[in-house]
Amino acid sequence: MxxxxxxxxxxxxxxxxxxxxxxxxxxxxxxxxxxxxxxxxxxxxxxxxxxxxxxxxxxxxxxxxxxxxxxxxxxxxxxxxxxxxxxxxxNGSTVRPGVFSIEQLLKNIAISFAISVNEQDASIEFSSKIPTDLGDFTGDRLKLEQVVLNLLRNAKDAIGESGSISLSAARHADALHITVKDTGCGIPEDRLESIFEPFRTYKPEGTGLGLALSRQIITAHNGTISVESKEGEGSTFSIVLPI
Ligand SMILES: Nc1ncnc2c1ncn2[C@@H]1O[C@H](COP(=O)(O)OP(=O)(O)O)[C@@H](O)[C@H]1O
Ligand SMILES: [Mg+2]
The missing domain is CATH 1.10.287 (Helix Hairpins)
Structure with missing residues (x-):
């Protein structure tokens, strides 16, 4: 690779x-x-x-x-x-662009993720803050959905027994910001960049492809994906997509 x-x-x-x-x-x-x-x-x-x-x-x-x-x-x-x-x-770098509503996409993801969290574990609290003024976005809807789902799944894995996850979005002048925040186990500082490498996993059943794929998809949209985290406190993954 x-x-x-x-x-x-x-x-x-x-x-x-x-x-x-x-x-x-x-x-x-x-x-x-x-x-x-x-x-x-x-x-x-x-x-x-x-x-x-x-x-x-x-x-x-x-x-x-x-x-x-x-x-x-x-x-x-x-x-x-x-x-x-x-x-x-x-196929992560191949973008099939279309025009779609980011608000609708994120709301659909939030609904299905909330259901999966409720079904499996009542002690995980999930909240979402998706404003109505996000507007339309030109990009690959399915691939961006994969990215947000990957981040939410990782957040769930990081939490384990109990904690909270939030999904939020905002539109600034020339960019769209999407954030997934969790109060899970956090990431040691020396792993913060390497977790985006393919096959890099610290889970017994992990593939290590989720974040590599996510970065590849966001880069193909000329955007960035980054992480801030503190061990034992939680992590925040931030996506910035130029409009
Ligand atoms: N929200 C998170 N909190 C803590 N660690 C995380 C989080 N997201 C990702 N990681 C770390 O990054 C590694 C790589 O993630 P990923 O590429 O999605 O692969 P996988 O989930 O298959 O391990 C994970 O094994 C985990 O150690
Ligand atoms: Mg993953």
Whole structure:
């Protein structure tokens, strides 16, 4: 995976030399196609394995008590999630822009997130502050939805037993600000930048792709995503999108 610094060097090379730009673009496209084909090729047999095992489970319910069965099913689920996130990450820079209401998008996300929080855990308090003057935005609706959902899910993971999460937005002269704040475990200072790197996870079941994908999507919209956090107190993720 290319680190931020390598991408920067690559961009300079591409600006300076037309031939380099063409070659690098071809390599990037090639890389994207390879990742897509590999995940596609793995996803199909994995789906077959998963349905065969589910069939075994239906016909022989006893198998659930067999040592290792539950773990194997969870591992398969994890691999599916990893492949899904890998393909999202692989296509993260491709923006399909449209015009949509940010207020509506954020309100829909807030409603479904509030439901998921209520269903699972009554001790997490979720609030949202979404003003009515956010206006229309030109960007990739689905991808921006993924970003906000990723941040909310991370906030939920960080909270564990009890705490609060808030989603807020504001429109200033030339930018849209979206903030997700939580009172969770917080992030140690030395991890604050590395958490945006692909596959960087500190969760036993994490993929480490959520924030990498989020940054990729926000950068593709010429925006920025940053974090402020204090261990033991909580974190605030801020997105700024130029209008
Ligand atoms: N709101 C948060 N509070 C505390 N830590 C966080 C938060 N969001 C992200 N992190 C840290 O950043 C890491 C990377 O996050 P992410 O890229 O979404 O991958 P994953 O959630 O699969 O671990 C997480 O493993 C976690 O350690
Ligand atoms: Mg995550």
């Amino acid at each position: 290319l680190r931020n610094i390598d991408t920067h060097k690559m961009n300079i090379l591409m600006e300076q030399n037309e031939e380099a730009r063409q070659i690098i673009n071809q390599l990037l496209e090639n890389h994207q196609t390879i990742v897509s084909s590999i995940s596609h090729e793995i996803r199909n047999p994995l789906a077959l394995i998963s349905s065969s095992l589910q069939l075994v489970e239906t016909r022989h319910p006893n198998v659930k008590n067999f040592y290792g069965w539950k773990q194997a099913m969870e591992d398969i689920d994890f691999m599916r999630q990893l492949l899904d996130e890998l393909s999202l990450f692989n």
